[in-house]
Amino acid sequence: MRGKGGRQTIRDLAAMAGVSISTASKALNDTGRMGEETRQRVKRVAREIGFRPNALAQGLLSKRSFTIGLLTNDTYGRFTLPVMAGVSEALVDRGVSVFLCAIEDDPALGQVHVDAMLDKQVDGIIATGKRVDRRLPIDLSDVPVPVVYAFTEGGPDSVSFRSDDAHGATLAVEWLKASGRQRIVHVTGPEDFFSVRERSGAFRAVTGNGATVLFGEWSETWGRDAVDRIWSSPGEKPDALFCGNDQIARGAVDALRERGIRVPEDVAIVGFDNWEIVAAQMRPPLTSVDMDLKELGRQAGLTILALAEGQPVEPGVRTLPCRLVVRQSCGVGSPKTEKRR
Amino acid sequence: MRGKGGRQTIRDLAAMAGVSISTASKALNDTGRMGEETRQRVKRVAREIGFRPNALAQGLLSKRSFTIGLLTNDTYGRFTLPVMAGVSEALVDRGVSVFLCAIEDDPALGQVHVDAMLDKQVDGIIATGKRVDRRLPIDLSDVPVPVVYAFTEGGPDSVSFRSDDAHGATLAVEWLKASGRQRIVHVTGPEDFFSVRERSGAFRAVTGNGATVLFGEWSETWGRDAVDRIWSSPGEKPDALFCGNDQIARGAVDALRERGIRVPEDVAIVGFDNWEIVAAQMRPPLTSVDMDLKELGRQAGLTILALAEGQPVEPGVRTLPCRLVVRQSCGVGSPKTEKRR
DNA sequence: GTCAAATGAGAAAACGTTTTCTCAATGAAA
DNA sequence: TTTCATTGAGAAAACGTTTTCTCATTTGAC
Known part of the structure; x- marks a missing residue:
């Protein structure tokens, strides 16, 4: 019934139901x-012939x-994929489909993609990236459709979402403390990353000054x-490491294993990102802070x-709480469940 | 000029250029x-006001x-992302945009996505997955638009693309042999994977029977x-491992390092997939077979x-050659370049 | 000067919907 | 019976393009 050359239009439907086009439309809606x-x-006939309205015409x-x-410049998709999943999940049952545009870091390519999307009359654009404190290589401040930023820096007066990294760090440290660790060291990425400063700031605040x-x-x-640096310098050694990523x-x-130091018995470890493919394959499997990027995507989608x-949507930055995903790298005494705020 | 509420239509353009709508259209095209x-x-005015035709109307x-x-059921995006990148790259400058639909393994979700895309009158669908010998959980054999399968099993008489895994395995073995290795062992995944059988078949063929x-x-x-199994059994030990994935x-x-066995001096290693994030971070960095999924995506897009x-496109399975990406896990004597067929 | 061909440009139809407007038929109130 | 509101349903316009027709004017050949 379907298939053969082109789909049924509302005109066909109207004819089969013996009504006018306008009546058919009104019946369906x-x-x-x-x-x-x-x-x-009309509805019955529509069901029978599998009529679906042409979204272009609508x-x-x-x-x-x-x-x-x-729009994303995150090539590996490590951050984009969860965000995309959330966006899609939030929107699919409202009939919204998502164009994915990977623009690397090429402004010209970005412009091509944005133009193509605008031509197709997208209802809005979500910009996402691989780093919360960098902008995409293309200016979206005066595209004629709404823009929401997720996990990337937005312009002034924009609506943006990011994870609450300070909260994530706090979760990690409190968990380590709760399992009896006293001397926690934070090993993290380059200080010029905003999230590194957020996390280390919270880390220092929660652990105390030293x-x-x-x-x-x-x-x-x-x-x-x-x-290597820590264990080859003199002085007391840490009993826990909070790492900036997995x-x-x-x-x-x-490195600890090579030195014969046991994880988690001697040193507990917490990671950040909860990158399944790394965290779950490690031995022992890694307890890690999850930024809940899927939820971030969901919210960006709804917004x-x-x-x-x-x-109306209030402009500004919205931060979302993190979750601690507990695996075995902090000891077995800990409950195996996830901890939420 | 742009921006404020709604874009310029060809009607505006025609008025500004002092011609009729039809003349404007013909001028532009x-x-x-x-x-x-x-x-x-007309063209000049169009350029000045930044006119772009409404793709919905077109x-x-x-x-x-x-x-x-x-359409994909590969949640991690390990295979989908390169494919997507290739598709997008091939199509973006022809003005084609890509809806990405992650359907997990849920047939109902798949149907929702497919229906949404058909409503939006997609010109075609590319199906892709995480495994070359499995179908997506949804039947695409009678959607009213063309379908191409990439890295997933297509129906009979479908057009599909996959990598030539036998070729990849051959590349790996020949490379190991060329660098003087004699006793190569293949450590791979579950035998019920088609690609495992392809690779192991070629491996056996090239290395000889034993x-x-x-x-x-x-x-x-x-x-x-x-x-552990190999090195704890009696007999001569291999001087190279060809692994089924990275x-x-x-x-x-x-494990070799823990046993004090040096890579690549004592044992050379070749992986499969060339999953950058794993292969390049290893020490030593891993020489690995790359299935060139981006090229596969490009071809699927063009098709x-x-x-x-x-x-007209001939139905059938098209296989694409692999590449060997040489890093340091097979010895430094080897040239650092990539090897192609 | 006549006629055919070529040129320049606009009118109108079409794509598949939704929405507003119109209108005839029905029913009820007087 | 007349009048008026209600109901059921269709006609037509609109969305922004492209394309096919039509037509008046110009050009060129004789």
Whole structure:
């Protein structure tokens, strides 16, 4: 019935149901006036022939395409994928589809994608990236549709979402303290990252003044180097490491093992990002702070939808709480459940 | 000029250029007949006001939306992301945008996404997955638009693309042999994977009959276990391991190091997938077979476009050659370049 | 000067919807 | 019966393009 060359239009439907096009439309949308029997007949025929309205035609008239764009410069997709999943999940049952545009760091490419999306009359654009304190290489401040920023820096007066990294760090430290650790060291990424400063700030605040923070890069190598540096200097050694991401944690655990130091018995480890593919494969599996990027995506999706519908949305930065995903790198005494705020 | 409420339509453009709508349209599309001066004037005004035609209106008329859908059940995006990048790269400068739909393994969700895309009149759908010998949880055999399968099993008479895993395995083995290795063992994933059989088949063919193949799972743990098993059994030890993926390779390297066996001096390692984030962070960095999924995506994109334009495309499975990405896990004597077929 | 061909440009139809307007038929109140 | 409100349903306009027609004017050949 379907299939063969082009879909059924409302004109076909109207003919089959023996009504006019306008009546057919009104029947389907539960608007207008007509006999109940007529309305049901149209609906029944529609169901039978599998009629689905052409969204292009609807969009032309309604000025709503039920389409949004997700712009990202995060090539690996490590941050973008969860965000995308959240956006999609929030919007799919409202009939909204998502254009994904990976623009690397190329402004020209970005412009091409943005233009293509605007031509297609997207109802809004969500900008996302790989770093919360950097802008995308393209200026979205005067595109003619609403824009929401997620995990990337937005312009002034923009609506943006990011995780509450200070909260994440606090969760980690409190967990370590609660499991009896006294001397916690924070091994993290480059200090010019906003999230590094957020996390280390909270770390210092919660641990007290003296606590050590080591800044480096986002790599396993740095995790190993940091451990080497700590354990080859004199003085008391830490009984816990809070690492700035899961890769650093991985490097640290490897280096500890090589030194014959046991995790979690001698040293407990907490990571950041909860990058499943790393955290869960480690031995022992890594307890890690999850930024809940999917939820962030969900909220960004709902917000862009609200904006598209003309609802007012307060500009500003919204931060979302983190979660601690407990695995075995902090000891087995700990409950295995997740901890939420 | 732009921005304020709604974009300029061709009607505005025509008025500003002092011509009729039809003349404006023909001027922009270099069709129809008119004075050269008129044509240029229209184009100039269009440029000045930044006119861009509404793709919804164009699509309504032309039956082409310049939009395609990418359907995937690969949640991590490990395979989907490179494919997506290739698709997008191939299509963006032809004005085609891509809907990304992650459907997990949920048929109902898949149907919702497919329906939404069809409503939006996508010109075609590319189906992609996480495993070459499994179907998506939804039947695409009678959607009314062209479908191309990439890195997932397509129906009979479908057009599909996958990497030539036998070729990849051959590349790996020949590289190891060329660098003087004699006793190569293949440590790979579960035998019920088509790609495992492809690779191990080629491995056996190239190494000669006696060569050992160990089937297991796709994890670091299995890589470690395999090394333990090999080195704790009696007999001559291998001087090279060809691993079924990069995670297995990683586990193997870790286990070897713990045994004091040097990589690459004592044992050379080649991985599969060239998953940058794993392969490049390892120490030593891992030489790995790259399935060139981006190229696969590019070709899928071009193919779906051809189909959308009504060009005939031969059904069947197309396999694409792999590349060997040489890093340091096979010795430094080897050239540092990539090897292609 | 006549006629055919070429040129320049606009009118109108079409794409598939939704929405507003119109109108005839029905029913009820006087 | 007349009048008026209500009901059911269709006609037409609109959304922003592209394309096909039509037509008046100019050009060129004789």
